[in-house]
Amino acid sequence: MKLNPRQQQAVTYISGPLLVLAGAGSGKTRVITEKIAHLIRRCDYKPKDIAAVTFTNKAAREMKERIHQTLGRPACRGLRVSTFHTLGLDIIRREIATLGMKPGFSLFDDQDSLALLKALTDDEMDVDKAWLKMAVSKISNWKNDMLSADQVLRTATGDDQIFAEVYEQYQRHLRAYNALDFDDLILLPTLLLRDNTKVRERWQKRIRYLLVDEYQDTNTSQYQLVKLLVGERARFTVVGDDDQSIYSWRGAQPKNLALLKEDFPQLEVIKLEQNYRSMERILKCANILIDNNPHLFVKRLFSDLGYGDPLRVMFGRNEENEAERVVAEIVRERFLKRTRYGDYAILYRGNHQARVFEKALMNNRIPYKMTGGQSFFARAEIKDIMAYLRLLVNPDDDNAFLRIINLPRRGIGPHNLERIGDLANQQQVSLFAACQIQGLNTLLSPQAYHSVHSFVELIQRTARKAAEPGVQSVGAIRDLIQFIQYEEWLFETSPSPAAAEMRMKNVNELYRWVSDMLSDEDDATHDEALSLEQAVNKLMLRDMLSRQEEEDDGDQVQLMTLHASKGLEFPYVFMVGMEEGLLPHQSSIDENNIEEERRLAYVGITRAQQRLTFTLARERRQYGETMRPEPSRFLAELPQDDVQWEDKQPKITHEEKQQRTADNIAALRNRLRSKD
DNA sequence: GCGATGCCGATTTTT
DNA sequence: TCGGCATCGC
Numbered sequence: 249m250k251l252n253p254r255q256q257q258a259v260t261y262i263s264g265p266l267l268v269l270a271g272a273g274s275g276k277t278r279v280i281t282e283k284i285a286h287l288i289r290r291c292d293y294k295p296k297d298i299a300a301v302t303f304t305n306k307a308a309r310e311m312k313e314r315i316h317q318t319l320g321r322p323a324c325r326g327l328r329v330s331t332f333h334t335l336g337l338d339i340i341r342r343e344i345a346t347l348g349m350k351p352g353f354s355l356f357d358d359q360d361s362l363a364l365l366k367a368l369t370d371d372e373m374d375v376d377k378a379w380l381k382m383a384v385s386k387i388s389n390w391k392n393d394m395l396s397a398d399q400v401l402r403t404a405t406g407d408d409q410i411f412a413e414v415y416e417q418y419q420r421h422l423r424a425y426n427a428l429d430f431d432d433l434i435l436l437p438t439l440l441l442r443d444n445t446k447v448r449e450r451w452q453k454r455i456r457y458l459l460v461d462e463y464q465d466t467n468t469s470q471y472q473l474v475k476l477l478v479g480e481r482a483r484f485t486v487v488g489d490d491d492q493s494i495y496s497w498r499g500a501q502p503k504n505l506a507l508l509k510e511d512f513p514q515l516e517v518i519k520l521e522q523n524y525r526s527m528e529r530i531l532k533c534a535n536i537l538i539d540n541n542p543h544l545f546v547k548r549l550f551s552d553l554g555y556g557d558p559l560r561v562m563f564g565r566n567e568e569n570e571a572e573r574v575v576a577e578i579v580r581e582r583f584l585k586r587t588r589y590g591d592y593a594i595l596y597r598g599n600h601q602a603r604v605f606e607k608a609l610m611n612n613r614i615p616y617k618m619t620g621g622q623s624f625f626a627r628a629e630i631k632d633i634m635a636y637l638r639l640l641v642n643p644d645d646d647n648a649f650l651r652i653i654n655l656p657r658r659g660i661g662p663h664n665l666e667r668i669g670d671l672a673n674q675q676q677v678s679l680f681a682a683c684q685i686q687g688l689n690t691l692l693s694p695q696a697y698h699s700v701h702s703f704v705e706l707i708q709r710t711a712r713k714a715a716e717p718g719v720q721s722v723g724a725i726r727d728l729i730q731f732i733q734y735e736e737w738l739f740e741t742s743p744s745p746a747a748a749e750m751r752m753k754n755v756n757e758l759y760r761w762v763s764d765m766l767s768d769e770d771d772a773t774h775d776e777a778l779s780l781e782q783a784v785n786k787l788m789l790r791d792m793l794s795r796q797e798e799e800d801d802g803d804q805v806q807l808m809t810l811h812a813s814k815g816l817e818f819p820y821v822f823m824v825g826m827e828e829g830l831l832p833h834q835s836s837i838d839e840n841n842i843e844e845e846r847r848l849a850y851v852g853i854t855r856a857q858q859r860l861t862f863t864l865a866r867e868r869r870q871y872g873e874t875m876r877p878e879p880s881r882f883l884a885e886l887p888q889d890d891v892q893w894e895d896k897q898p899k900i901t902h903e904e905k906q907q908r909t910a911d912n913i914a915a916l917r918n919r920l921r922s923k924d
Numbered sequence: 925g926c927g928a929t930g931c932c933g934a935t936t937t938t939t
Numbered sequence: 940t941c942g943g944c945a946t947c948g949c
Binding site: 929 | 947
């Protein structure tokens with residue numbers, strides 16, 4: 249298929265900064281892919297001159313795949329397609345000396361950060377979990393806004409003073425552990441590029457053309473990174489849609505779209521408004537709904553896929569009935585229209601809403617897939633093995649140490665651990681280092697000391713072997729897993745042998761990934777063999793997660809949050825729980841942040857290709873109380889001629905009823921006939 | 925190591 | 940109110 253004129257324009261405009269306002273379903277990934285191909289084929293750019301940045305690993309992988317399809321694999325060698333965080337990690341790795349960091353650093357995930365903060369505050373003050381979570385998010389927000397602990401300390405007032413002090417402590421300890429958190433992966437390169445002209449010029453030369461996907465989701469430090477990378481030359485394309493900005497709660501600054509125009513006055517803006525996904529009526533409703541938000545750029549989606557059925561609004565007596573009706577509707581439609589389960593998606597505001605739908609689907613033996621439940625990396629066995637790997641790479645990683653020092657059981661209990669901890673504190677070294685201090689034997693029982701000693705030996709021995717290239721390092725990890733008898737441990741601790749097998753399968757999966765990454769086989773995931781350190785850090789960035797999910801993408805009804813649905817499309821969509829308090833969510837109503845909720849509704853609506861059904865419950869139990877929720881205001885904002893409210897539907901006549909029955913029987917006949 | 929009991933939380937979540 | 944979890948006691 250040919251590109252439309254606007255898409256063509258977006259692909260070929262390369263003489264200056266370009267903002268592509270890409271409406272939902274307007275083929276933006278195609279534009280990015282074609283543009284990269286164009287740059288390489290026609291514009292004298294080499295693959296290694298170009299970087300394309302996305303937010304998720306999944307998006308990065310998909311984009312890479314599509315470029316490979318267009319250009320052929322060999323022609324793409326050196327092309328950078330990665331997430332912001334991977335790009336940041338790359339910069340840090342290459343500039344590690346300038347940053348004054350030791351090689352072999354660890355990446356802390358949220359739980360590690362939380363654990364560190366807990367440890368920091370434990371003896372000082374009495375704080376609860378909510379406070380710690382608040383602290384994590386405050387620190388994260390400060391980092392995303394590029395505020396150092398010093399800066400915050402100077403300006404903070406009230407409660408923020410304490411948080412700022414904790415922030416400073418937290419940073420100091422991260423340094424001591426030679427660890428970085430996710431936000432650092434953006435912040436550090438940004439600061440480095442800002443303050444170091446040489447490094448900045450080096451990277452500006454290295455990345456001659458930059459493309460950014462989902463630009464509306466960038467936060468302050470990400471935008472600054474973009475600005476520093478493109479420099480004065482300003483050769484870049486950012487693609488985004490302000491109407492699909494639904495992540496401001498985690499620091500995304502949709503105002504970065506406006507900022508772009510200020511910072512680059514020569515900015516060219518191209519709008520992609522033709523939609524290749526949905527029927528016209530769905531788009532009309534989406535357009536009218538989003539018109540209620542103020543806009544920097546006006547945009548109007550259209551399509552030539554036909555007008556389509558009216559949108560429906562269905563009521564359930566209560567939330568169970570709502571779910572049952574949705575499921576019944578799916579069963580009925582699948583039968584009549586001979587569609588697949590995979591054609592249906594149920595979208596909701598909050599994960600907790602999924603439960604009743606899961607139940608209803610299960611009762612009807614309908615296969616379904618829930619996106620966003622417990623992830624592979626949240627599983628205990630994966631975290632265990634990851635902790636071993638992290639400790640191999642960075643022995644000063646106390647969180648990793650604590651997780652596995654007594655796993656499997658080595659007879660090192662809390663008592664002995666406390667002794668080690670005291671020593672570490674007193675000497676200002678990591679726990680692993682404390683284990684090697686002369687005189688530890690006087691503090692611990694002989695058996696415990698012996699265990700600690702052989703643990704240290706094991707880690708050091710394995711780390712040495714793992715540092716050797718290729719086959720050696722892979723073997724070292726296999727030996728480690730065997731040596732600690734992890735499989736036996738799983739069988740001991742799992743409720744059933746079947747569960748243990750399942751978990752061991754996960755471990756083997758992880759092992760396979762690591763060994764793939766360490767050996768330089770040229771498969772689709774990478775271009776070169778990685779060091780163990782690189783592999784571990786990459787895994788901490790969850791690179792494999794989405795690939796695993798793709799594997800069992802059979803014929804299943806899709807269940808996910810509205811947030812998770814962004815970027816996806818389905819022939820038949822149910823948006824459930826369309827009630828005031830749920831969508832818009834109560835807390836957004838309280839904070840007067842209706843616009844983001846409206847964008848969320850907009851994202852949901854524009855997922856649907858053929859048919860869209862809203863559902864709500866007349867009665868809903870919440871925190872033990874039974875509520876009678878109002879229909880969502882967003883339903884009232886839709887053009888009512890295009891919406892069929894179930895309760896306002898005229899009663900069907902006797903003839904219509906007979907006709908329907910006849911239709912159903914005809915459909916059944918057709919189906920039976922074509923089966924044999 | 926497992927079941928009972930008690931307590932907390934209840935928006936969205938990637939990296 | 941309900942479910943997940945963490946901790947406690949056996």
